[in-house]
Amino acid sequence: MDISAINDEQVEILLSDLLEYYGYDFTGYSRASLKRRISRLFSLDKALSFAEFRYRIMKDNVYFKRFVEQITVNVTEMFRDPAFFKTLRDSILPALGTYPFIRIWLAGCSTGEEAYSISIILKELNLLHKSLIYATDLNPVVLEKASQGMFAMSQMKQYSENYITSGGTKDFSTYYTANYSLAKFNDELKSKMIFSTHNLVSDHSFNEFQLILCRNVLIYFDRELQHQVLDLFNESLEDLGYLALGTKETIDFSNIAKNYKRVPANKIWRKIK
Known part of the structure; x- marks a missing residue:
C-alpha cells in the first residue's frame, strides 16, 4: 500500500x-x-x-x-478564452450599458485575473463608473491576493496577447506599472470591485445582478450540487440578465433551463422570465 x-x-x-x-x-x-x-x-x-x-x-x-x-481550484488567467471576452465586449456589456447601474457577480473569482479583465473592458466601454463587480470565492487566501491587483510580470506577454485577441486595442501595459517581478494594476480598475468570501454550497443570494459569471467551477461539483448552485444563480439574476459558465459547463438538464435562452457560440444564457 x-x-x-x-x-x-x-x-x-x-x-x-x-x-x-x-x-x-x-x-x-x-x-x-x-x-x-x-x-x-x-x-x-x-x-x-x-x-x-x-x-x-x-x-x-x-x-x-x-x-x-x-x-480548491485556482487556475486562471486574464482574458482566458478571448472569444468569450470578445462576446462580453461586443454584445453583453453594451446591452447592459442601457441600465442606470450594472451589478456583476463573479463567483469563484480565484486570484482575480478575470475581475480585472472585466474591469478593463468596462473602462474601455465607458461603463466602469456605473458598474460594481462583486468578486467572491470560498478561499480567503486567494481573495487577499486578488485585492492586491498584482500579478507576475512573466504572465504579461500572454495576457496582452489574450487582450488583443479579445478585441482590446490599447497598449496593455498602460493598465499596470512594473514593479520588479510583479505587475501592479491601476487602482482605478479595482475601485469598482468588492472582494468577499462566499460559499456557493451553503451561502444564500446576496443581491440582484444583471450578469453572473461562474466559469470552470461547476465541473468540480457533483450533479446535485450543480443544480443547487444554478438555482442560486437563477434566484440572484434579474430578468433579461446573463449567466456565463465555463466551456465544459451547461444549464441543460437543470431545473432553470426553461427560463433561459442560449446566446449563440458561447456558454452564455439570457434569462427570459
Whole structure:
C-alpha cells in the first residue's frame, strides 16, 4: 500500500471535519478531484501519518488555510478564452450599458485575473463608473491576493496577447506599472470591485445582478450540487440578465433551463422570465 496516498474513507473523514469545525462544506465536490488534491498535499508536506495530517488541519489555522488553498481550484488567467471576452465586449456589456447601474457577480473569482479583465473592458466601454463587480470565492487566501491587483510580470506577454485577441486595442501595459517581478494594476480598475468570501454550497443570494459569471467551477461539483448552485444563480439574476459558465459547463438538464435562452457560440444564457 502507498503510504503517501489518502483513501476514500479518509477523504470522507476530512470533509466531515471541515464541515464540523469550520463550516466549509465540500461534500458536494467531485470526490476524484478532491482525493487527488488531498493526496498530493499529504505527499508534498510529508505528513508522517493520516492522524498527524488531520490534526494539523484542525488545530493549525495557518495550515488549514494552506489546505483549503490546495484543494480548491485556482487556475486562471486574464482574458482566458478571448472569444468569450470578445462576446462580453461586443454584445453583453453594451446591452447592459442601457441600465442606470450594472451589478456583476463573479463567483469563484480565484486570484482575480478575470475581475480585472472585466474591469478593463468596462473602462474601455465607458461603463466602469456605473458598474460594481462583486468578486467572491470560498478561499480567503486567494481573495487577499486578488485585492492586491498584482500579478507576475512573466504572465504579461500572454495576457496582452489574450487582450488583443479579445478585441482590446490599447497598449496593455498602460493598465499596470512594473514593479520588479510583479505587475501592479491601476487602482482605478479595482475601485469598482468588492472582494468577499462566499460559499456557493451553503451561502444564500446576496443581491440582484444583471450578469453572473461562474466559469470552470461547476465541473468540480457533483450533479446535485450543480443544480443547487444554478438555482442560486437563477434566484440572484434579474430578468433579461446573463449567466456565463465555463466551456465544459451547461444549464441543460437543470431545473432553470426553461427560463433561459442560449446566446449563440458561447456558454452564455439570457434569462427570459
